[in-house]
Amino acid sequence: MKHCFTEEQRTGVYKAIYERRDMRHFIPGNIEPELLSKLLTAAHAAPSVGLMQPWRIIRITDANTRQALYHIVENERIATAEAMDERRDAFMKLKVEGVLDCSELLIIALCDRREKYIFGRRTLPEMDLASASCAIQNLWLAARAEGLGMGWVSLFEPGAVRQLLKMPEDSQPIAILCLGPVKEFYPEPMLQQEGWIASGDIDNVLMENSWQQEKAKKAHQR
Amino acid sequence: MKHCFTEEQRTGVYKAIYERRDMRHFIPGNIEPELLSKLLTAAHAAPSVGLMQPWRIIRITDANTRQALYHIVENERIATAEAMDERRDAFMKLKVEGVLDCSELLIIALCDRREKYIFGRRTLPEMDLASASCAIQNLWLAARAEGLGMGWVSLFEPGAVRQLLKMPEDSQPIAILCLGPVKEFYPEPMLQQEGWIASGDIDNVLMENSWQQEKAKKAHQR
Numbered sequence: 001m002k003h004c005f006t007e008e009q010r011t012g013v014y015k016a017i018y019e020r021r022d023m024r025h026f027i028p029g030n031i032e033p034e035l036l037s038k039l040l041t042a043a044h045a046a047p048s049v050g051l052m053q054p055w056r057i058i059r060i061t062d063a064n065t066r067q068a069l070y071h072i073v074e075n076e077r078i079a080t081a082e083a084m085d086e087r088r089d090a091f092m093k094l095k096v097e098g099v100l101d102c103s104e105l106l107i108i109a110l111c112d113r114r115e116k117y118i119f120g121r122r123t124l125p126e127m128d129l130a131s132a133s134c135a136i137q138n139l140w141l142a143a144r145a146e147g148l149g150m151g152w153v154s155l156f157e158p159g160a161v162r163q164l165l166k167m168p169e170d171s172q173p174i175a176i177l178c179l180g181p182v183k184e185f186y187p188e189p190m191l192q193q194e195g196w197i198a199s200g201d202i203d204n205v206l207m208e209n210s211w212q213q214e215k216a217k218k219a220h221q222r
Numbered sequence: 223m224k225h226c227f228t229e230e231q232r233t234g235v236y237k238a239i240y241e242r243r244d245m246r247h248f249i250p251g252n253i254e255p256e257l258l259s260k261l262l263t264a265a266h267a268a269p270s271v272g273l274m275q276p277w278r279i280i281r282i283t284d285a286n287t288r289q290a291l292y293h294i295v296e297n298e299r300i301a302t303a304e305a306m307d308e309r310r311d312a313f314m315k316l317k318v319e320g321v322l323d324c325s326e327l328l329i330i331a332l333c334d335r336r337e338k339y340i341f342g343r344r345t346l347p348e349m350d351l352a353s354a355s356c357a358i359q360n361l362w363l364a365a366r367a368e369g370l371g372m373g374w375v376s377l378f379e380p381g382a383v384r385q386l387l388k389m390p391e392d393s394q395p396i397a398i399l400c401l402g403p404v405k406e407f408y409p410e411p412m413l414q415q416e417g418w419i420a421s422g423d424i425d426n427v428l429m430e431n432s433w434q435q436e437k438a439k440k441a442h443q444r
Contacts, residue, residue: 001369003407005234012231013238013367014264017360022269042236044424047244047362049376051413053422056438058429065431080344091341111427112438119313120376122302127376129348130396133355138239140269140356141363145235147223154271154342154349167433174352185225191273200275202266205333207280209287211389216278216334 016141021186023149026101029181035146036104039179043139048131050119055132058165060105068164069107069156069176070099076155094194097153103180107165108136110172129174136175149182198222238363243408245371248323251403257368258326261401265361270353272341277354280329280387290386291329291378291398292321298377316416319375325402329387330358332394351396358397371404420444 005013031039040057048054060066077096081088099105110128121127136152143150153176161173192198204219227235253261262279270276282288299318303310321327332350343349358374365372375398383395414420426441 001403003366003404004369005237005367006230008228008230009234009237010367012227012234013363015227015231016235017264017267017364020267020269040428041424042239044427045239046359047242047374047411049374051411051419051421053427053441056427056429056433056441058432060431062431076345080340080342083340083344096342111441113442118302118305120302120318122305122377123298123379124376124396126348126351126396129351130355130358130374130376133352134359134362136352137268137356137359141235142239144225145227145232147226152269152271152352154346154352155344157345165432168435168438171433171438174346174348181223182225189269189273197273199273202263205266205275205278206262207278209280209282209284210387211278211280211393213390216390216393219275219278219333220335 012145016144019185020140020144021149022190023151023178023182024095024098024190025182026098026103026149026178026180027183029103031103031148031180039139039142039146042142043135046131046135046138049121049127050117052117052128052131054110054114054128055135056109056111056171058107058109060107065164066099066105069105072156072160072164073097073099073153073176076157080155090196094196096155098151098178099153099176102178106177106179107161107173108132108175108177109167110174112168112171114170132174136177143179148179149185151178153178234367238366241407242362242366243371244412245373245400245404246317246320246412247404248320248325248371248400248402249405251325253325253370253402261361261364261368264364265357268353268357268360271343271349272339274339274350274353276333276336276350277357278331278333278393280331282327282329287386288321288327291327291383294378294382294386295319295321295375295398298379302377312418316418318377320373320400321375321398324400328399328401329383329395330354330397330399331389332396334390334393336392354396358399365401370401371407373400375400
């Protein structure tokens with residue numbers, strides 16, 4: 001193919017895709033400012049609907065703010081466990097965040113005044129979140145290539161984060177990202193490793209020309 | 223860094239991130255089944271909240287279905303233009319989709335029965351869309367590395383696509399993906415190239431410890 005990368009470059013892309021993990025375990029260590037800047041610039045190169053670039057990134061360097069974010073996550077962890085009924089105890093045993101342990105803590109939010117961007121969003125306003133998620137995936141993959149782990153924590157009450165960080169009402173926090181050095185990357189998704197849920201077979205998510213009810217059913221059985 | 227990739231592999235990752243484009247112009251040509259399968263498997267390796275893997279992929283091989291999708295997009299293109307007032311004519315001049323020209327047409331949807339997945343979604347149910355978007359970004363980057371272009375079209379009425387593809391009410395189509403060989407990748411985002419909107423400065427999206435109103439304002443001025 002004319003525009004194809006070299007074999008080693010393609011290997012890098014697939015390695016990042018397959019060896020990226022949603023990390024919750026971190027080790028001490030700093031990220032050099034140049035490297036952090038390189039990673040955030042890679043995030044900013046993401047596609048966005050109508051080129052609206054809806055992502056905002058709040059870097060947390062204040063220890064009290066980090067502590068407050070930890071408590072917001074801890075409250076939601078408990079609230080989620082309560083909502084889980086019979087899997088409550090198993091859920092409480094999982095390590096679901098590395099907020100206090102990671103080198104860099106980043107809040108990703110959708111910007112204010114999003115209603116003025118109509119391009120590609122008239123019927124699907126949630127495309128702003130889709131774009132910001134692509135930016136986060138860029139960051140995740142670039143971090144993996146650099147040997148750094150990242151975890152996306154969504155266990156939080158958005159209103160609480162908004163208030164803590166003095167964010168406007170029409171902005172929306174979507175991720176607490178934990179980023180930093182790790183001892184090892186999990187060899188498989190941590191939730192599968194811990195027996196919480198198994199990865200599904202790709203065949204069950206692939207359909208042709210219309211929805212296939214039998215496959216759709218199987219995709220939930222794991 | 224201990225887990226860092228080789229220099230050439232890292233180059234591959236950044237090259238994919240920076241040279242990926244939201245493509246609307248395609249040239250004739252097929253994608254070998256093995257390569258398509260490789261790309262879709264890369265998408266399926268994306269992170270997902272609580273490992274729910276909410277993405278479903280419907281490959282369109284039927285010419286009539288492709289044609290019907292084209293008309294759904296065309297209807298929404300016109301409806302969007304109507305909603306744009308003074309930019310209406312400029313919008314109508316843009317090429318916003320390559321539905322009939324691309325080699326492979328894929329519908330990405332959020333699966334049915336999503337309400338049963340609470341993990342990381344109690345307060346942020348929209349994390350299913352975030353996960354599926356990460357899968358799409360994986361596909362986009364892998365396609366770029368293989369020399370293939372991709373475009374994410376979100377100009378459609380989800381109900382119309384749902385009905386056409388016999389999808390259940392609680393599933394949600396989020397993307398019409400156009401994938402295939404391209405003559406050239408746009409050197410910069412096509413909407414910037416066409417003078418629609420300029421990319422914003424990364425400095426205006428980066429904040430520290432709390433929301434910064436001045437930066438937030440500047441981020442919208444472009």
